[in-house]
Amino acid sequence: MIKPFIAANWKMNKTVGEAVDFANSLRAVLTTTPDRDVVIAPPFTALHAVAASLKGSDIALAAQNMHDAEKGAFTGEISAAMLIDAGCAYVIIGHSERRHIFGEEDEFINKKIISALKHGLKPIFCIGETLEERESGITLDILQRQIGEGLNNISTDDIGSVVVAYEPVWAIGTGKTATPKEAEDAHKFIRACIQMFYDAAVAEKVVIIYGGSVTPDNIGELMAEKDVNGALVGGASLNSESFAKIVNYP
Ligand code: PEP
Numbered sequence: 001m002i003k004p005f006i007a008a009n010w011k012m013n014k015t016v017g018e019a020v021d022f023a024n025s026l027r028a029v030l031t032t033t034p035d036r037d038v039v040i041a042p043p044f045t046a047l048h049a050v051a052a053s054l055k056g057s058d059i060a061l062a063a064q065n066m067h068d069a070e071k072g073a074f075t076g077e078i079s080a081a082m083l084i085d086a087g088c089a090y091v092i093i094g095h096s097e098r099r100h101i102f103g104e105e106d107e108f109i110n111k112k113i114i115s116a117l118k119h120g121l122k123p124i125f126c127i128g129e130t131l132e133e134r135e136s137g138i139t140l141d142i143l144q145r146q147i148g149e150g151l152n153n154i155s156t157d158d159i160g161s162v163v164v165a166y167e168p169v170w171a172i173g174t175g176k177t178a179t180p181k182e183a184e185d186a187h188k189f190i191r192a193c194i195q196m197f198y199d200a201a202v203a204e205k206v207v208i209i210y211g212g213s214v215t216p217d218n219i220g221e222l223m224a225e226k227d228v229n230g231a232l233v234g235g236a237s238l239n240s241e242s243f244a245k246i247v248n249y250p
Contacts, residue, residue, distance in 0.1 A: 004223060005163060005207050005230030006247045007039040007062060007124060008237030009092060019046035022240050023053035029244040030059070037230070038247050039090050039124075040237070044078055051087025062090035062124060065098060068111035080119035091116050092232075094126045094150060096169045106149035113150060117158045124163045124232065125150055126211070127190070131170035139168075140189055147193045156198050163207045164190055165232045171212025173234055180221045180228075183210045187227035216245035223249055 014022065019042040030038065041062035042050050051061050063086075067077035083091055093116065094109040109125075116123045127146040129139040147164070154162065166186050171178050178186070187208045195203035210222055211232030222228050237243040 002205070002207055002229045003035060003037055005037040005039070005209055007041065007090070007092075007163075007165075007209065007230070007232045008243050009041045009064060009095070009211075009232055009234050010043060010238060011064065011097070011234060012043060013238055014042060014046060016046045016049050019043075019050050020053050023050045023059070025240040026059065026244060027054070027057050029240060030057075030247060036247055041090070041092055041124075044086075047083070047086040047088060054087075060089040061087050062092055063088045064092045064095070066091050066093070066112055066116060066121075068108070068115040070115075080115050080121050083121055084119055088121060090122045090124055090163070092126065092165075093123045094146075096126060096128055096167055096172060100130075100169070106146060109150050110152050113154060113162065117154065117161060122161045122163065124165050124209075126165045126167050126232070128167040128169050128172075128212075134168065134170065139186070143186065143190060144193050147190060148197065151194075151197065156202055159194070159198055159202055160205060163209060163230075164194075165209050165211050166190060167211035167232060173213070175213050177213040177215075177218050177222075178210065180225050183222055183228055184225035187225070187229075191227055214246060216242055216249070219246045219249040 039060045039062045041064050063083045067074050093112045098104045113123045129142045133142050190208050191203045194206050207229045209230035209232050210228050214231045214233045215236045
């Protein structure tokens with residue numbers, strides 16, 4: 001049985017003060033989270049301060065992106081070692097906004113995943129089809145390509161540290177959630193791909209979470225699906241009460 005995994009992606013929102021206030025109030029609302037993994041991903045500037053606020057709690061810290069290189073002339077970029085140093089346990093890699101706004105491709109995403117794992121950071125690896133791809137009937141081809149290329153050269157030992165986030169691009173920030181069946185069909189297919197690339201025992205344990213307009217109102221029905229192991233939450237994670245309601249879905 002996979003422990004439900006709920007992560008907040010704040011994107012480019014919140015100052016250091018706002019992020020720390022959120023972390024403190026989330027700690028107060030989530031007095032204990034023994035049966036759920038809870039992760040928050042503030043912007044880079046707030047990571048260190050939020051790590052201090054979360055010390056001693058069960059809430060883990062994630063970054064929203066990283067570069068694969070160890071160090072050097074990459075102005076504006078952050079390495080895996082720097083994220084570990086700032087207190088992160090996870091890093092979001094391949095978010096659709098990185099892919100579509102910043103032109104990140106599968107090969108680069110794969111390099112980042114390899115670097116994250118090498119440093120002991122757990123990747124939250126995002127995949128998902130655009131509306132155009134869904135309407136053209138190529139959703140499964142896109143998912144298979146993103147998984148195959150994104151996880152290229154990741155060992156059977158390491159794959160257990162990767163969280164896969166299925167985020168249909170048409171559902172992100174649009175208020176248009178995938179139906180529970182659409183999410184389940186995609187998650188089942190993702191698990192089958194992992195089984196094909198690794199084996200059944202590995203696939204059974206991989207955490208596959210759904211992202212795309214998750215709210216306190218729809219989290220329960222999504223989590224009722226067999227292969228939906230959690231959620232990556234954008235807009236509805238910006239308010240600590242709303243995020244706490246999602247974490248504490250019945
Ligand atoms: C996201 O950006 O990962 C996301 C799922 O956003 P939203 O919940 O706002 O759709």
